[in-house]
Amino acid sequence: MATLLSSRASIQAALCTLLTAPWPSQRDIRSWLQLLSVLQWVLSFLLLGIVSLLVLIYLVFTSFWPIPALYLAWIIFDWDTPEKGGDGKRSPFPPALQQDGVWGPLFPWVHPSMLVKTHDLSPSHNYIIGSHPHGILCVGAFCNFITGSTGFEEMFPGIRPFLTTLAGNFRLPVFREYLMSGGLCPVTRRAIGYLLSKNGTGNAVAVVIGGAAESLSCRPGITTLILKNRKGFVRLALQHGAHLVPSFSFGENDLFRQVVFEEGSWMRSIQQRFQKMMGFAPCVFYGRGLTSIQSWGLLPYAKPITTVVGEPVTVPKIEDPSSEVVDMYHEMYVRSLLKLFNDNKTKYGLSETDELHIL
Numbered sequence: 001m002a003t004l005l006s007s008r009a010s011i012q013a014a015l016c017t018l019l020t021a022p023w024p025s026q027r028d029i030r031s032w033l034q035l036l037s038v039l040q041w042v043l044s045f046l047l048l049g050i051v052s053l054l055v056l057i058y059l060v061f062t063s064f065w066p067i068p069a070l071y072l073a074w075i076i077f078d079w080d081t082p083e084k085g086g087d088g089k090r091s092p093f094p095p096a097l098q099q100d101g102v103w104g105p106l107f108p109w110v111h112p113s114m115l116v117k118t119h120d121l122s123p124s125h126n127y128i129i130g131s132h133p134h135g136i137l138c139v140g141a142f143c144n145f146i147t148g149s150t151g152f153e154e155m156f157p158g159i160r161p162f163l164t165t166l167a168g169n170f171r172l173p174v175f176r177e178y179l180m181s182g183g184l185c186p187v188t189r190r191a192i193g194y195l196l197s198k199n200g201t202g203n204a205v206a207v208v209i210g211g212a213a214e215s216l217s218c219r220p221g222i223t224t225l226i227l228k229n230r231k232g233f234v235r236l237a238l239q240h241g242a243h244l245v246p247s248f249s250f251g252e253n254d255l256f257r258q259v260v261f262e263e264g265s266w267m268r269s270i271q272q273r274f275q276k277m278m279g280f281a282p283c284v285f286y287g288r289g290l291t292s293i294q295s296w297g298l299l300p301y302a303k304p305i306t307t308v309v310g311e312p313v314t315v316p317k318i319e320d321p322s323s324e325v326v327d328m329y330h331e332m333y334v335r336s337l338l339k340l341f342n343d344n345k346t347k348y349g350l351s352e353t354d355e356l357h358i359l
Contacts, residue, residue: 049172082170113143115150116308123158123202126242134214136256140249145206196240224357241317246310246337250348255300259284306348310340
């Protein structure tokens with residue numbers, strides 16, 4: 001009897017302690033939701049495709065085999081959709097990527113992001129926006145051209161933004177739907193050409209020109225771009241008469257820390273060979289943890305990103321441009337990008353002596 005009374009007293013004391021303990025504030029709950037939403041995004045980009053593929057392969061050998069069979073049939077039927085910009089639609093699945101979904105209100109709280117407009121973009125034209133630098137996960141490009149969280153469509157009325165990514169990502173099950181739901185499309189001539197020629201006007205296709213090669217040199221304080229021999233986007237712009245627009249995300253390279261292997265080392269060689277075979281480079285990187293800023297994890301550091309969209313370079317429509325014409329407009333684009341960088345670098349965290357190195 002005494003033991004029962006003691007247990008009841010202990011339970012009552014625990015309940016009283018629980019009731020008197022301070023409950024998480026709305027601000028605390030929102031902060032946790034913000035962290036979890038960004039963690040979901042990072043893990044989705046790193047793991048969703050390969051995990052979905054392994055799960056579907058496993059299900060083939062179980063009584064649930066109709067699920068991968070039906071999905072395979074859907075993939076075959078829907079194979080060309082990514083090459084058509086997702087048919088110009090943003091799917092309602094998953095809502096995390098919709099402009100009116102959780103990414104809109106949550107992403108900029110974790111990454112204080114800002115979009116700066118320097119010139120108007122006319123809805124009567126199409127555009128290729130060069131996004132620089134690549135960084136580790138292209139957070140600036142994702143924030144500004146996909147989530148709508150920084151007000152791109154309000155700032156540039158009548159312009160529909162699209163973001164391109166590796167075509168191989170659209171061959172991974174489930175991950176392809178995840179990407180298309182946000183307005184992403186493959187960085188292929190066919191996909192970009194479709195958006196610039198068969199989707200009307202007012203389309204702005206953002207291309208992260210440096211790509212995987214640029215991510216290998218990503219580190220805080222380094223402003224090196226892979227651009228000198230990247231001219232395919234200029235040729236596409238000429239073939240479709242799309243104006244070229246430079247953009248630069250100040251702070252992109254400060255979001256993660258990367259273990260950078262020296263040129264000539266065996267690890268660097270492995271990264272470069274993997275990049276040539278698979279289209280992307282395996283980077284060894286880390287950010288902050290979920291519990292505190294001091295802990296290590298996969299969350300980006302909460303550093304401000306300011307994406308400045310520059311002045312369009314007017315491009316004529318030439319169906320078969322010569323190499324000389326491509327070189328000329330490429331040089332014009334590079335000059336416009338350098339001007340954009342130099343005019344804004346001291347406003348957004350860099351010094352007057354910082355230079356943009358183009359390789």
